[in-house]
Amino acid sequence: MKRILYLFIICTSLYTGGCTRPENDPKPNVILIFIDDMGWADLSSFGNTDAQTPNIDRLASEGISFEQFYVNSPICSPSRVAISTGTYPQRWNITSYLARRELNQERGIANWLDPSAPMLARSLHQAGYATGHFGKWHMGGQRDVMNAPHISEYGFDESLTNFEGMGAKLLPLTKDENGDVGRIWEEAEILGEPYTWMQRSEITTGFIDAAMAFMGKASKEQKPFYVNIWPDDVHSPFWPPYEEYGLAKEEGKRGLYLAVLEAMDQQFGKLFKYIQSNDSLRDNTLIVFCSDNGPELGAGSAGALKGYKTHLYEGGIRSSLIVWGPGFMDEKVKGTRNKASVFSAIDVAPSLLAFTGTAAPENTITDGENMLKTMLGESDASRTSPIFYSRPPDRKSFYGFENLPDLAVREGAWKLLCDYDGGRPELYHIVNDPGETHNLADEHAERAKSMIQEVTSWYASMPASQVENQQMTQN
Structure with missing residues (x-):
């Protein structure tokens, strides 16, 4: 002890x-x-x-x-x-x-x-x-x-x-x-x-x-x-x-x-x-x-x-x-x-x-x-910083969920999900609503707008986004 x-x-x-750890301390x-x-x-x-x-x-x-x-x-x-x-x-x-x-x-x-x-x-x-x-x-x-x-x-x-x-x-x-x-x-x-x-x-x-x-x-x-x-x-x-x-x-x-x-x-x-x-x-x-x-x-x-x-x-x-x-x-x-x-x-x-x-x-x-x-x-x-996400590109609909959100961000007590273009936002007070049942995007429109800007900007800065955009252009 x-x-x-x-x-x-x-x-x-x-x-x-x-x-600094003492030299004789493993x-x-x-x-x-x-x-x-x-x-x-x-x-x-x-x-x-x-x-x-x-x-x-x-x-x-x-x-x-x-x-x-x-x-x-x-x-x-x-x-x-x-x-x-x-x-x-x-x-x-x-x-x-x-x-x-x-x-x-x-x-x-x-x-x-x-x-x-x-x-x-x-x-x-x-x-x-x-x-x-x-x-x-x-x-x-x-x-x-x-x-x-x-x-x-x-x-x-x-x-x-x-x-x-x-x-x-x-x-x-x-x-x-x-x-x-x-x-x-x-x-x-x-x-x-x-x-x-x-x-x-x-x-x-x-x-x-x-x-x-x-x-x-x-x-x-x-x-x-x-x-x-x-x-x-x-x-x-x-x-x-x-x-x-x-x-x-x-x-x-x-x-x-x-x-x-x-x-x-x-x-x-x-x-x-x-x-x-x-x-x-x-x-x-x-x-x-x-x-x-x-x-x-x-x-x-x-x-x-x-x-x-x-x-x-x-x-x-x-x-x-x-x-x-x-x-x-x-x-x-x-x-x-x-x-x-x-x-x-x-x-x-x-x-x-x-x-x-x-x-x-x-x-x-x-x-x-x-x-x-x-x-x-x-x-x-x-x-201190938000946590950002993008969905797997081959999983837009999966396990019975259709047209899934493309992006997500957890920031403080809040979580937002949306599409690549920021559309269809879902905003949850995740501490009070961990089951994500009450979409508050309309009720807290300014917060939703700010978090949409954060997550879409983050994704646009990632190499994965650039590859996806190139593929969409080719198709």
Whole structure:
């Protein structure tokens, strides 16, 4: 306990940019867990009564849960770009999920993230961190995109991914209630070796085992580590352990999803026990846990929030964030819920750079803000700038929603959605109306006008907008 207090006292001003860490004080470790397609209300600590997630809930009971945290896209690839770079994914022309070349071209998006993007991992690697990525990548190297940069080119010492990335892979087999084995992707080997086939229901354990081995090696070498653990098991198709498959299948899509969710939580128990049972890791490791976007229709749940994955409504972009780090949090904030602070995934990179005492490279593009005090429970401040969004270009109508808004902005207590030209505005007092049921655009016309100007100007400044305008001209 004395060591924990010592760390907290001497490092408070470091984390806010004011002091230098003593040379003999070990730098903190960081684990970033990014779940795939998990809804805001899917954890039992966030209100799920249909399934239990006790291992993740324990993180919440020892850390801080945030109810107004946002990712920066309602779909996979751009959301991953945002949290990795601290920038809007529109800057890199990644506005929807990366797929085969022809489809990427049709939608006017890149085939992979530009390796020159300001990666959090690269900055930490240059600062002496051991850096590892374990899990889904989906920022380049998928389907027939076979010449994308290797994950190591983005600042990682080691990686193990799935079908959507370049480098060593775990590829999924399936097994139904009859014991029949199949594959999700028949030609998953096309992106090259090395790869290992294993049951999809066990792949998260495979990623966690590799991550723990990597962390153990870093600890032996007395190096701090930064590790991504990005599982994809709660992304469809849903394959829980085959012993549970038949019963879950009888409950339909939702039943399969919940079985996979609980199995994922069980697998994470192994990682959390590894960290929590080792004093040196427990006292000097920060875990950041959230989802990349909202749930698939009929699978996960966003509770009372409107919309799903691919939507700019709250259900598509609000994420259940948990920050755990007993060695860096005051006792009084452990197990608390922050319902007030508004910030987003682009704020994670600058916050973690501050946390580790790592300077960002000079002249680096950034859209995020340092929210470390909020993440550690020292403040309930929100980011000062608005959070801007554009919808995936191939999702104008989806999941039963027709003619969806193209743009969105969250600013303070307010949220506005509109089309590219500013038309059809929807204005919500999102604190009072998180379900987005009462459009106040007419009642607060001046506010709506101001926010329309902000979001349309922001989008016009993005490279993604220029590509889209060029496509529209050609068509």
